[in-house]
Amino acid sequence: MKLLFCRQSAGDEFLIRITTNHLSLQEVMRELEDDSAGALSIFMGNVRNRGRFGNVSEIYYEAYSEMAEEKMREIENEAQTKWAIKKLVAIHRIGNLKVGETSIIIGVSSEHRHEAFEACKYIINNVKTRVPIWKKEITDESQKWTDGILLE
Amino acid sequence: MVDKLKLRSDIPDNDKIKVRLFANLRELVGEREITITVPGSVTVSYLNNEILNKYPQLKSFSNKFVTSVNCKVTTGDTVITSSDEIALLPPVSGG
Numbered sequence: 001m002k003l004l005f006c007r008q009s010a011g012d013e014f015l016i017r018i019t020t021n022h023l024s025l026q027e028v029m030r031e032l033e034d035d036s037a038g039a040l041s042i043f044m045g046n047v048r049n050r051g052r053f054g055n056v057s058e059i060y061y062e063a064y065s066e067m068a069e070e071k072m073r074e075i076e077n078e079a080q081t082k083w084a085i086k087k088l089v090a091i092h093r094i095g096n097l098k099v100g101e102t103s104i105i106i107g108v109s110s111e112h113r114h115e116a117f118e119a120c121k122y123i124i125n126n127v128k129t130r131v132p133i134w135k136k137e138i139t140d141e142s143q144k145w146t147d148g149i150l151l152e
Numbered sequence: 153m154v155d156k157l158k159l160r161s162d163i164p165d166n167d168k169i170k171v172r173l174f175a176n177l178r179e180l181v182g183e184r185e186i187t188i189t190v191p192g193s194v195t196v197s198y199l200n201n202e203i204l205n206k207y208p209q210l211k212s213f214s215n216k217f218v219t220s221v222n223c224k225v226t227t228g229d230t231v232i233t234s235s236d237e238i239a240l241l242p243p244v245s246g247g
Contacts, residue, residue, distance in 0.1 A: 061246070062175055062178075064174055064220075064223075064241065066223060067223040067239070068246075071223075092246060092247075103246075103247065104246070104247055124247060127246060128244075128246060128247040130244075131244060132174065132220075132239075132241050132244055132246075133244055133245070133246025133247075134174060134175035134176075134242065134244060134245055134246070135245045136175070145175050145176045145242070145245075147243060147245070148242070148243035148244045148245030149243050149244055149245070150216070150217075150218055150243045151218050151220075151225045151241055151244060152218075152225060
């Protein structure tokens with residue numbers, strides 16, 4: 001199953017960045033393969049069992065998908081301008097995720113490790129503050145939207 | 153009353169602005185999208201005031217959202233029309 005690609009009617013393939021599907025690390029790794037890349041840096045964000053409002057059973061993620069895709073592309077372009085990146089994947093899952101499931105994977109390959117580390121960190125930090133995605137923590141007692149950062 | 157109804161029917165469709173809502177704002181209103189009728193082109197501030205009047209449950213959140221126009225966060229003096237895609241965005245918490 002090909003999760004990372006979305007096929008357009010014209011036959012062009014492009015990377016999707018927001019999905020309701022499970023995220024597959026293997027697929028991301030395959031996407032990052034590049035014989036000239038000596039370094040590969042991956043960041044995965046998982047749902048943890050302790051939240052701001054108690055023991056979490058799951059998290060509901062919601063996105064303004066059109067704008068989120070656009071903002072993620074913008075952040076990826078900035079990273080590509082700042083560092084010599086070979087391949088890059090950034091994908092965020094939305095919907096209901098259980099504890100332990102992966103909500104986001106950022107993957108960067110580059111010739112040497114410095115670029116991959118830095119770009120990966122830059123992308124996740126900026127996705128968290130600039131992309132219109134919201135999360136609601138669901139515990140046994142409550143369902144509450146997490147406080148976040150007002151977009152600029 | 154008759155005159156008022158006539159006047160209303162004279163308002164063309166293109167003065168109806170659709171606004172998308174997300175997360176807690178969507179839940180407070182109970183709709184993913186609302187429609188606000190405005191007198192032609194208006195500013196984002198004008199639109200936001202109209203929204204808060206129509207949906208007073210959002211009033212205590214008036215400083216807890218920004219307005220995007222065509223996927224760009226805007227300031228209150230931005231002029232919008234019914235062809236623009238408008239959304240109210242509460243503080244983000246992705247990742």
